[in-house]
Amino acid sequence: LAFLERLARRLPEIGDDAAVVEPPRGPLLLSADALVEGVHADLSVTTAADFGWKALAVNVSDIAAMGGRPLHALVTVVVPPGRGADLEALYEGLLEASAVFGCPVVGGDLTAGPALTVSVSVTGTVDDGGPGPVRRSGARPGDVLWVTGPLGAAARDLQAGRAGAAHARPRPRLAEGGAARWAGATAMLDLSDGLALDLRRLAGASGVGVVVDEVPVAEGATLEQALGGGDDYELLAACPVDLPGWRRVGRCTADPGERRLAGSPLPAGGWSHSWS
Amino acid sequence: LAFLERLARRLPEIGDDAAVVEPPRGPLLLSADALVEGVHADLSVTTAADFGWKALAVNVSDIAAMGGRPLHALVTVVVPPGRGADLEALYEGLLEASAVFGCPVVGGDLTAGPALTVSVSVTGTVDDGGPGPVRRSGARPGDVLWVTGPLGAAARDLQAGRAGAAHARPRPRLAEGGAARWAGATAMLDLSDGLALDLRRLAGASGVGVVVDEVPVAEGATLEQALGGGDDYELLAACPVDLPGWRRVGRCTADPGERRLAGSPLPAGGWSHSWS
Numbered sequence: 001l002a003f004l005e006r007l008a009r010r011l012p013e014i015g016d017d018a019a020v021v022e023p024p025r026g027p028l029l030l031s032a033d034a035l036v037e038g039v040h041a042d043l044s045v046t047t048a049a050d051f052g053w054k055a056l057a058v059n060v061s062d063i064a065a066m067g068g069r070p071l072h073a074l075v076t077v078v079v080p081p082g083r084g085a086d087l088e089a090l091y092e093g094l095l096e097a098s099a100v101f102g103c104p105v106v107g108g109d110l111t112a113g114p115a116l117t118v119s120v121s122v123t124g125t126v127d128d129g130g131p132g133p134v135r136r137s138g139a140r141p142g143d144v145l146w147v148t149g150p151l152g153a154a155a156r157d158l159q160a161g162r163a164g165a166a167h168a169r170p171r172p173r174l175a176e177g178g179a180a181r182w183a184g185a186t187a188m189l190d191l192s193d194g195l196a197l198d199l200r201r202l203a204g205a206s207g208v209g210v211v212v213d214e215v216p217v218a219e220g221a222t223l224e225q226a227l228g229g230g231d232d233y234e235l236l237a238a239c240p241v242d243l244p245g246w247r248r249v250g251r252c253t254a255d256p257g258e259r260r261l262a263g264s265p266l267p268a269g270g271w272s273h274s275w276s
Numbered sequence: 277l278a279f280l281e282r283l284a285r286r287l288p289e290i291g292d293d294a295a296v297v298e299p300p301r302g303p304l305l306l307s308a309d310a311l312v313e314g315v316h317a318d319l320s321v322t323t324a325a326d327f328g329w330k331a332l333a334v335n336v337s338d339i340a341a342m343g344g345r346p347l348h349a350l351v352t353v354v355v356p357p358g359r360g361a362d363l364e365a366l367y368e369g370l371l372e373a374s375a376v377f378g379c380p381v382v383g384g385d386l387t388a389g390p391a392l393t394v395s396v397s398v399t400g401t402v403d404d405g406g407p408g409p410v411r412r413s414g415a416r417p418g419d420v421l422w423v424t425g426p427l428g429a430a431a432r433d434l435q436a437g438r439a440g441a442a443h444a445r446p447r448p449r450l451a452e453g454g455a456a457r458w459a460g461a462t463a464m465l466d467l468s469d470g471l472a473l474d475l476r477r478l479a480g481a482s483g484v485g486v487v488v489d490e491v492p493v494a495e496g497a498t499l500e501q502a503l504g505g506g507d508d509y510e511l512l513a514a515c516p517v518d519l520p521g522w523r524r525v526g527r528c529t530a531d532p533g534e535r536r537l538a539g540s541p542l543p544a545g546g547w548s549h550s551w552s
Contacts, residue, residue: 015481016411017338017465018307018400023299030382031294032350032397036389062293074308076395106306109395113312119352119385119395121308124294135292189293205291 019106021072026127031062034119043116045161048086049093050168055118056097058192061172061233063124065190066133067181069174070103074121078113086116094118101172130182139187139206139238141254146180146246148173148234151195152221155229170233176245180237188237195249196227196267198236200259206238209258212250212266227267295382297348302403307338310395319392321437324362325369326444331394332373334468337448337509339400341466342409343457345450346379350397354389362392370394377448406458415463415482415514417530422522424452424510427471428497431505446509452521456513464513471525472503472543474512476535482514485534488526488542503543 035055037043043051056073063070075094079087087110098105103122126133154170173190180188187206191198195215203210217226237243238252259266311334313319317327332349339346351370355363363386374381379398402409430446449466456464463478471491479486493502513519514528535542 015413016409017341018305018344018398018409020342020409020411021304021306023302023304023401026299028297028299028304028399029294030297030348030350030399032352032383032395033385034352034354034387034393034395036354036387038390039388065293066296068294072306074306074397076308076310076397078310078312078393107308109309111310111312112315113393114314114390117310117354117389117393119308119310121350121352121397122294123304123306123399125299133292133294133296135296137291 021106024071024125024127026125027133029063029066029068029124029133030121031059032119032121033058034117037116043086046168048089052090052093052118053097053169055120056094056101056103057170057172057233059120059122060101060103060174061170061190061192063122064172064174064177065188065235066124066126067177067185067188068124068126068133069178070101071123071125072106073098073103075105075108076119077110078115078117079110080114080116081112083116090116090118101174126181134181134185134188136187136189136202136205139202139208139252141208141252143186143238143240143252144248145210145250145252146237146239146243147191147195147216147249148176148246150216150218151191151232151234152226152229153218154231155225156218156221170231172233173235177235180235180239180243183239183243184241185237185239188235191232191234191236193230194228195236199266202236202238203259207256209253209255210250210266211253211258212261214249216247216249297382300347300401300403302401303409305339305342305344305400305409306397307335308395308397309334310393313392319362322444324365328366328369328394329373329445331396332370332377332379333446333448333509335396335398336377336379336450337446337466337468339398340448340450340453341464341511342400342402343453343461343464344400344402344409345454346377347399347401348382349374349379351381351384352395353386354391354393355386356390356392357388359392366392366394377450402457410457410461410464412463412465412478412481415478415484415528417484417528419462419514419516419528420524421486421526421528422513422515422519423467423471423492423525424449424522426492426494427467427508427510428502428505429494430507431501432494432497446507448509449511453511456511456515456519459515459519460517461513461515464511467508467510467512469506470504471512475542478512478514479535483532485529485531486526486542487529487534488537490525492523
């Protein structure tokens with residue numbers, strides 16, 4: 001209770017039935033993701049603070065993947081009885097991320113339940129006078145495929161049973177996403193579910209083929225981890241021109257059924273329940 | 277999986293990392309609430325479809341309590357293994373509510389977990405050229421206190437062990453909330469946690485006293501149920517002028533510590549974990 005009072009003082013807009021904020025001048029971006037302990041994080045390995053950070057970061061990453069910037073977050077938390085310390089740590093991590101990403105928490109809800117669960121919704125926009133939000137569906141044959149950095153670090157750490165920095169406190173690629181939008185990226189998404197699966201999503205949404213000829217693999221990770229591991233939060237983009245600082249992974253082709261990796265069929269990649 | 281594909285066809289904006297929608301011309305209203313089976317609903321009494329309806333309705337009610345109209349919803353669902361039928365029914369009820377309230381679902385997330393949990397975030401606005409959103413904090417001494425209808429029906433049904441219509445499919449008071457805003461309501465909130473507690477919230481936020489001299493009690497309900505029972509989703513407003521169709525319950529006074537019911541101290545009312 002004392003914690004809730006301290007929290008309420010840190011969240012000045014909370015108190016009315018709904019928060020009242022300025023509408024963006026550009027398009028309104030909306031995204032939501034939920035994390036459940038035991039499903040998305042093992043709290044004997046990950047701290048509750050890192051769990052809270054990640055809950056905000058995965059949503060901000062969705063805004064980054066549109067080339068946008070985050071505006072506000074709404075946070076609902078389900079907490080089991082007797083888990084006050086974890087709850088407080090979770091909010092601390094979440095509010096740290098909120099400060100770092102410039103995405104204030106303006107409302108939410110707290111309720112009892114059987115597993116620590118954080119559901120975050122974020123608003124965002126694209127209002128810098130540049131091109132509109134980058135969807136998944138605009139890639140064209142001949143576009144080059146790019147990623148923001150080496151892949152597989154989170155899967156490597158997860159399989160080694162340790163919470164590495166990449167996995168524990170992901171940094172959404174906000175600057176890179178905005179730069180790719182300005183550069184003329186035709187399709188973009190974040191690699192939360194692994195390169196192989198997310199390449200298939202981009203190709204399917206855009207109606208193009210994809211040929212991968214180089215995969216930047218994180219130090220100590222395997223190609224399989226780079227292709228199939230999730231939780232990397234790098235961005236994948238299709239763009240006809242160079243994206244400075246990004247790594248080239250392949251290109252889009254005119255055959256909408258083509259899915260190749262260095263001459264072989266592209267592995268299927270992971271399965272995800274996520275639908276946005 | 278087949279269900280998810282059918283769902284995806286009904287939710288055309290889902291597919292990108294974030295939904296892209298038009299920003300409102302008026303202020304942006306944001307609210308979020310989570311419902312957990314076994315905590316907010318007993319699914320041996322309530323149907324999963326009603327649970328889904330309610331998850332959206334409680335959020336739309338928060339927009340109604342600002343005098344606003346809903347725009348969009350984001351929905352995250354946690355579902356235990358083997359509960360596909362409940363999941364489908366839940367979405368059916370939620371999408372029915374979405375159609376009735378004019379609040380399309382534009383994104384969300386679906387994940388596994390130990391208890392059926394629905395977290396909904398809604399956006400809304402006030403863009404009809406009238407006064408701005410009605411907060412909790414504007415009531416002044418002399419304002420009359422009003423509610424949109426008789427109270428206690430949900431608590432009556434809950435205690436009788438049956439899911440009555442009021443409890444099962446609440447109808448947010450959107451028209452009444454908008455009318456109260458136009459009429460000059462100074463403070464408003466929805467009665468999701470019971471009249472006694474929500475009166476204390478209005479009085480505390482506004483720095484006024486409250487004197488209740490009549491409580492409209494639903495047929496077959498007790499005064500205690502009307503004062504302390506939640507889940508009614510009627511609105512409570514302070515307004516210096518008549519609100520046609522609303523029921524008068526009392527008035528605001530100049531003594532900020534005053535909390536009276538017909539000459540006696542106002543009961544404390546329920547406790548709620550909700551913080552928005």
